[in-house]
Amino acid sequence: MLVLKNVSKTYDKKKKVVDNISLEINKGEIIGFIGPNGAGKTTTIKMITGIIAPTEGSIEINGMDISKTPIEAKKNFTFVPDHPTIFDAIKGIDYLNFIADMYEVSIKDRRERIEKFTKAFQIYDALPQTVSSYSHGMRQKLLISGALLPNPNLFILDEPLVGLDPHSARILKDLMKEHCEKGGTIFFSSHGLEVVENLCDRVAIIHKGKLIACDVLENIKKSKDITLEEVFLEMTKDE
Amino acid sequence: MNKLIALTKIQVNDFLSKYTQYLNVKNKWLRILALVLPALLILPALQLVTKMYDAFSSMGFPELTITYMYIGNVMMMFFAGIPFIISVFFYSKDLKFLASLPVKNDTIVFSKLATVYIYLLTIGCFFFGTSVIIYSTREGFQLLSFITGLIALFLSPLLPMILSALIIIPFMSFISRGKKRNMMVVAGNLLLLAAIIYLQTVLVSVEMEPEVLDSILLQEDGLLKFIGRSFPPSIWLTKMVQGSVINGGFFILLNIAFIFALKLVCHLLYSRSLLAFNQEGGALVEKGKIYYKARSKTIQMIKRHIGIIFSNPIFLLNTVLNMLIPILMFAMMSFTGELTSGIFTSPMLAPYIIYIYAATITTPAIIGSLSATVITREGKAFWETKVLPISTVDNIRYRIYATLVLSFAGSIIIAIAGAIYLPVTYTMMIMAIVFCICGTLFFSTVDIIINIERPTLNWTSPTAAVKNNLNVMLALLIRVVIGGGLYLLYLMMPNFSANTIILIGSIAFLILYVVVNYFVFGRYKEKFNNIIP
Numbered sequence: 001m002l003v004l005k006n007v008s009k010t011y012d013k014k015k016k017v018v019d020n021i022s023l024e025i026n027k028g029e030i031i032g033f034i035g036p037n038g039a040g041k042t043t044t045i046k047m048i049t050g051i052i053a054p055t056e057g058s059i060e061i062n063g064m065d066i067s068k069t070p071i072e073a074k075k076n077f078t079f080v081p082d083h084p085t086i087f088d089a090i091k092g093i094d095y096l097n098f099i100a101d102m103y104e105v106s107i108k109d110r111r112e113r114i115e116k117f118t119k120a121f122q123i124y125d126a127l128p129q130t131v132s133s134y135s136h137g138m139r140q141k142l143l144i145s146g147a148l149l150p151n152p153n154l155f156i157l158d159e160p161l162v163g164l165d166p167h168s169a170r171i172l173k174d175l176m177k178e179h180c181e182k183g184g185t186i187f188f189s190s191h192g193l194e195v196v197e198n199l200c201d202r203v204a205i206i207h208k209g210k211l212i213a214c215d216v217l218e219n220i221k222k223s224k225d226i227t228l229e230e231v232f233l234e235m236t237k238d239e
Numbered sequence: 240m241n242k243l244i245a246l247t248k249i250q251v252n253d254f255l256s257k258y259t260q261y262l263n264v265k266n267k268w269l270r271i272l273a274l275v276l277p278a279l280l281i282l283p284a285l286q287l288v289t290k291m292y293d294a295f296s297s298m299g300f301p302e303l304t305i306t307y308m309y310i311g312n313v314m315m316m317f318f319a320g321i322p323f324i325i326s327v328f329f330y331s332k333d334l335k336f337l338a339s340l341p342v343k344n345d346t347i348v349f350s351k352l353a354t355v356y357i358y359l360l361t362i363g364c365f366f367f368g369t370s371v372i373i374y375s376t377r378e379g380f381q382l383l384s385f386i387t388g389l390i391a392l393f394l395s396p397l398l399p400m401i402l403s404a405l406i407i408i409p410f411m412s413f414i415s416r417g418k419k420r421n422m423m424v425v426a427g428n429l430l431l432l433a434a435i436i437y438l439q440t441v442l443v444s445v446e447m448e449p450e451v452l453d454s455i456l457l458q459e460d461g462l463l464k465f466i467g468r469s470f471p472p473s474i475w476l477t478k479m480v481q482g483s484v485i486n487g488g489f490f491i492l493l494n495i496a497f498i499f500a501l502k503l504v505c506h507l508l509y510s511r512s513l514l515a516f517n518q519e520g521g522a523l524v525e526k527g528k529i530y531y532k533a534r535s536k537t538i539q540m541i542k543r544h545i546g547i548i549f550s551n552p553i554f555l556l557n558t559v560l561n562m563l564i565p566i567l568m569f570a571m572m573s574f575t576g577e578l579t580s581g582i583f584t585s586p587m588l589a590p591y592i593i594y595i596y597a598a599t600i601t602t603p604a605i606i607g608s609l610s611a612t613v614i615t616r617e618g619k620a621f622w623e624t625k626v627l628p629i630s631t632v633d634n635i636r637y638r639i640y641a642t643l644v645l646s647f648a649g650s651i652i653i654a655i656a657g658a659i660y661l662p663v664t665y666t667m668m669i670m671a672i673v674f675c676i677c678g679t680l681f682f683s684t685v686d687i688i689i690n691i692e693r694p695t696l697n698w699t700s701p702t703a704a705v706k707n708n709l710n711v712m713l714a715l716l717i718r719v720v721i722g723g724g725l726y727l728l729y730l731m732m733p734n735f736s737a738n739t740i741i742l743i744g745s746i747a748f749l750i751l752y753v754v755v756n757y758f759v760f761g762r763y764k765e766k767f768n769n770i771i772p
Binding site for chain 1: 623772
């Protein structure tokens with residue numbers, strides 16, 4: 001579903017933020033992408049989503065290169081960024097209809113899905129209100145609902161749990177699991193190692209721009225007595 | 240005092256960084272040149288001031304150049320200062336941060352006004368600054384006039400700025416109550432500006448009887464007192480530049496008095512207006528129905544880009560003012576009797592009517608320069624369209640379409656109003672409309688190149704997105720060059736009819752549009768993709 005081949009990103013021809021990352025994610029998988037602050041997580045996600053172009057390497061989504069066939073590639077995924085900054089002078093329902101139009105979701109499907117996701121996140125009644133009146137958490141929930149609306153093959157989230165209350169965080173985790181059970185794929189970054197530990201099929205760890213591990217949790221931990229947090233701290237420890 | 244300096248430094252740095260950010264020029268000299276280029280706009284100011292100086296000098300009163308330019312400067316600063324003050328005080332994103340700092344209220348108010356001061360001083364440099372230089376150098380360099388002129392220049396923004404702040408801050412807290420706050424802010428400010436222009440026009444225009452003129456000319460400083468009667472500080476300022484210590488003292492004392500007056504009411508302005516306004520914002524809730532309706536991508540994207548303007552009173556006020564300025568000025572001048580329809584039926588003006596009509600209806604595209612800030616206005620929400628399944632070409636095109644929709648809407652209103660007042664024939668109208676369409680297409684497309692080159696997405700106050708922005712200056716520069724080119728065309732073809740020249744101008748715009756279109760959707764497509772949100 002998602003293939004990164006020797007992807008690098010260099011700013012100003014000097015600063016290498018992402019260094020030769022290769023990664024392959026299969027259909028139906030949930031992959032957790034973890035790393036310390038400034039490790040290159042958000043830059044990698046921005047390259048995958050086409051927000052910025054890689055300096056080297058290629059990124060394929062469902063067989064389509066994001067640089068060569070961006071529209072076809074973008075039809076396969078939706079994205080929730082680490083900050084819920086959207087054009088906020090419109091109503092919540094306007095935003096969802098906007099996203100539905102962009103991904104050509106039928107009236108029947110959009111009605112069904114909007115009701116399902118927004119009721120689950122308890123923002124349905126707030127949809128006729130302008131987004132500017134929403135709290136941080138409500139905006140985050142609106143963005144997640146919008147991203148799930150086209151039923152994407154690949155669902156990409158950058159720090160999705162930041163700003164969500166425990167109830168909403170649980171709902172999101174359930175929706176992520178449900179999405180994968182139906183054949184969808186999820187790639188998300190997080191600092192919440194417990195969430196990654198409980199939710200993911202595989203974990204990718206990035207440190208100083210390099211992918212230092214990408215495997216199933218058991219192989220990364222090597223022992224049942226050790227937590228992901230301990231492994232992570234050991235692996236990303238500066239010499 | 241240290242806190243005031245530190246806070247002012249941050250505010251000014253933030254303000255200036257938006258101007259110099261994203262120059263995208265590595266070479267130091269080219270960088271300086273890119274910054275200095277907009278200063279070329281001083282050329283029309285230089286021409287105007289020189290002509291005015293010559294006229295007053297022939298009457299024996301060259302100092303009146305200073306008086307006239309100062310009064311004009313104050314009017315302009317009022318006009319430009321009000322939206323700017325609203326932007327930095329009421330729609331700035333840093334108030335939450337500033338309000339939590341352990342500093343006095345007046346420190347916050349004064350530090351914010353520091354940016355307004357710099358903005359107004361820049362405006363003042365163009366016309367008033369030029370008049371100071373011309374006056375003190377034309378008849379040989381006069382050091383005293385030059386120094387006092389510079390003092391006057393640096394003091395010139397204070398009175399209009401403080402007066403604007405004292406009017407607008409309580410005014411905003413009054414008009415911003417209720418659900419339709421944004422609409423009220425725009426409408427209220429348009430009315431306020433109209434009232435200011437009206438007041439100024441009424442004060443300046445006086446029926447001049449010959450015997451009144453004679454008595455004015457017989458008095459010492461009669462003409463100066465007459466011109467400056469609507470704004471007495473202009474008399475003190477003029478005499479200060481002429482070397483009068485007493486008048487200089489009056490002028491400086493007046494400015495100091497205004498600063499103290501502002502300091503006295505700072506607490507009230509801050510607590511009753513500024514904080515009150517920002518607390519009101521939290522209750523902005525609109526009720527409506529949940530609907531499910533499909534629209535085309537084009538409609539949705541154009542709606543989004545226009546919505547960004549309409550959602551922010553500063554963007555909207557700026558757009559409306561720029562686009563409808565000819566109508567506003569015309570209405571004011573007609574209302575005060577300065578302008579009558581008879582002027583336009585004068586045979587002297589007949590050959591130029593089509594030029595006036597064509598230029599006036601193209602004003603929204605000429606002054607608006609909306610494409611030059613179309614990406615910047617989106618700010619941090621720019622990422623949204625980058626992840627959508629739309630091509631880069633469409634992503635750029637929708638932005639240009641939004642500019643075209645607004646520019647043409649403004650042009651239609653002006654075209655109707657102009658057709659009522661100006662004696663234009665159907666042929667003239669068609670020629671002018673073709674000119675307007677070609678000109679609007681070109682300006683709306685060429686401006687987006689500027690924004691792709693300089694996409695400032697992080698701004699604190701909305702004015703930084705649409706005004707305090709080198710983009711707008713560069714767009715203006717393009718217009719000066721194009722205007723010069725068209726004027727040259729006019730001079731080179733003295734035997735051609737006005738209609739033919741307008742037609743040639745339209746064809747020139749069309750050719751330029753095709754060329755610019757090729758670059759925007761070619762080379763600049765790649766640059767657009769490289770903008771990092």
